[in-house]
Amino acid sequence: MNGRFAISMHILTLLEQFKGEVLSSDFIAGSININPVLVRKEISNLKKHHLVESKEGKAGGFTLAKPASQIMVSDIYKAVGTNSVLGKSVNDPNPDCKIGKQINKQLNALYEDVENAVIKKLGNISLAEFHKNFS
Amino acid sequence: MNGRFAISMHILTLLEQFKGEVLSSDFIAGSININPVLVRKEISNLKKHHLVESKEGKAGGFTLAKPASQIMVSDIYKAVGTNSVLGKSVNDPNPDCKIGKQINKQLNALYEDVENAVIKKLGNISLAEFHKNFS
DNA sequence: CTTTACTGTAATAATATTGGTTACAGTAAA
DNA sequence: TTTACTGTAACCAATATTATTACAGTAAAG
Numbered sequence: 102m103n104g105r106f107a108i109s110m111h112i113l114t115l116l117e118q119f120k121g122e123v124l125s126s127d128f129i130a131g132s133i134n135i136n137p138v139l140v141r142k143e144i145s146n147l148k149k150h151h152l153v154e155s156k157e158g159k160a161g162g163f164t165l166a167k168p169a170s171q172i173m174v175s176d177i178y179k180a181v182g183t184n185s186v187l188g189k190s191v192n193d194p195n196p197d198c199k200i201g202k203q204i205n206k207q208l209n210a211l212y213e214d215v216e217n218a219v220i221k222k223l224g225n226i227s228l229a230e231f232h233k234n235f236s
Numbered sequence: 237m238n239g240r241f242a243i244s245m246h247i248l249t250l251l252e253q254f255k256g257e258v259l260s261s262d263f264i265a266g267s268i269n270i271n272p273v274l275v276r277k278e279i280s281n282l283k284k285h286h287l288v289e290s291k292e293g294k295a296g297g298f299t300l301a302k303p304a305s306q307i308m309v310s311d312i313y314k315a316v317g318t319n320s321v322l323g324k325s326v327n328d329p330n331p332d333c334k335i336g337k338q339i340n341k342q343l344n345a346l347y348e349d350v351e352n353a354v355i356k357k358l359g360n361i362s363l364a365e366f367h368k369n370f371s
Numbered sequence: 372c373t374t375t376a377c378t379g380t381a382a383t384a385a386t387a388t389t390g391g392t393t394a395c396a397g398t399a400a401a
Numbered sequence: 402t403t404t405a406c407t408g409t410a411a412c413c414a415a416t417a418t419t420a421t422t423a424c425a426g427t428a429a430a431g
Contacts, residue, residue, distance in 0.1 A: 104418085106322050107343055115335050125377065132333040136420050141379065158428025159376045174346070178322070187241050187313070198267040200250050203370050208242055211309070211366070215357055222353040231346070235338050239389085260406065271391050276408065293399025294405045 106181045108133060108143050110231070113152065113177060117169040117232045123162035150180035169232060175223035187212050241316045243268060243278050245366070248287065248312060252304040252367045258297035285315035304367060310358035322347050 111133050116124060126144070130137040144163055147153040154166045165172070187208075194201030246268050251259060261279070265272040279298055282288040289301045300307070322343075329336035 104327065107327060107339075110343060111327070111329065111335065111339050114339065115333075118335050127377090132330050132336040133327055134329050134336070135327060138380090138421070139419070145379075155378065156428085157378050157426075159374095160429060161377045161427080163378095192239065192242060192246070192268055192270060194246065194269050195267050198250075200246065200253050200370060201267040201269070204242075204246050204249065207366065207369050208245060210369075211361075215354055218353050218357040219350055222350055226346075231342065234342050234345075235335060262406085273392070273409090274390070280408070290407065291399085292397075292407045294403095295400060296398080296406045298407090 105143065106178065108135070108139070109147060109177050109181050110174075112140065112143060112147065112163075113165065113169075113172065113228055114232050114235070116153065116163060116165045117228055118235070120165065120169070123156060123160065123164055125162040129163070147177075147180055150176070152176065152180060165228075169229035170227050172228040173224050174226045174228065174231060175220045177228070178220065178223050187215055240278065241313065243270070243274070244282060244312050244316050245309075247275065247278060247282065247298075248300065248304075248307065248363055249367050249370070251288065251298060251300045252363055253370070255300060255304070258291060258295065258299055260297040264298070282312075282315055285311070287311065287315060300363075304364035305362050307363040308359050309361045309363065309366060310355045312363070313355065313358050322350055 112129055115129055115132055126137040126140040130140045133140070144153050144155065148155060148166075151166050152172060153163055155161065155163050192205075194204055196202045247264055250264055250267055261272040261275040265275045268275070279288050279290065283290060283301075286301050287307055288298055290296065290298050327340075329339055331337045
């Protein structure tokens, strides 16, 4: 995976920290230390998954779409949802080989198992709980 | 993660399938459909972790270093051990922000938790069991 | 109604990571 | 001493990721 999960977590934790306020992409980018456009792109995705709401125009910006207690870290993980935990099985193995012929299917089954374990684990933690760790 | 875990799984499953025989990197590469040098590179790592043994010279090649029943998929995962399941927290966040200052520490704790869940899951499956799925 | 401070998004450039290839020294069987 | 391998280094190509620029659209505030 890439750094997108970390960015989404950072964004959402910030929004919880400043709940009640509307945060601009510039402000958020300043905390993460990345380009504001990346923040807007990432939030565009979080909006699609109903985790964040935005307001356009002057004094516009972002807020959480629902209470942090109702956002599970697994929701964030699924929203970011890039590639699998164990990587991709991008190879195009030899179909004339018994192992090559079936390896992708078997690996994908394994990947799915692990993915579910991860989601279960992250489903135990809400954004509110994650945020409580910040002293 | 990248495709290295898939490659290692493929290599080890092949070695189990042809146990008793010594497989060359050319043969293995033919099944995976990648370059033989990549196979040797990946096996170089598996050797370091005592999962594979090699024999140099003519008629040389590779074999499993121990019975497949004694190799857990978690061992393979740990051997490949590239980056974390949830990605990296490569950002260099703003230390003047309460969230930015602590986010990496908090994310790393989360990552470790998830990593352990994955290892636990993969610790239930041996290479022998994985190989049994191939009909 | 125009200025200001924002979002939204496309297009592109820079950088990092990953995978592929060539080359060749070293080894051991035949 | 030839042959068929491993072991690695060095380099190149392909791909993925992240950063930047640019600008249209929106809404509050004067």
